[in-house]
Amino acid sequence: MYFQRLRDMREDHDLTQTQVAALLGIQQTVYSRYERGYQTIPLELLIQLADYYRVSVDYLLGRTNRMKLTK
Numbered sequence: 001m002y003f004q005r006l007r008d009m010r011e012d013h014d015l016t017q018t019q020v021a022a023l024l025g026i027q028q029t030v031y032s033r034y035e036r037g038y039q040t041i042p043l044e045l046l047i048q049l050a051d052y053y054r055v056s057v058d059y060l061l062g063r064t065n066r067m068k069l070t071k
Helices: 004-012 017-024 028-036 043-053 057-061
Strands: none
Touching (some): 004 043, 017 043
């Protein structure tokens, strides 16, 4: 599965893959594999990114176009 929104959100926040990888505590090459869909991103890292970008996990996964979290 290709996670286009991971890349889009990273670029929207003017971050490099290296910066996001450091935020997650992983290597840049591993993060790159997540963005390109060569490796599935673990749920705990996906949640970290959703929290960081202040969007829902469903948005990052492309399951919804709603960026905002609803209560």
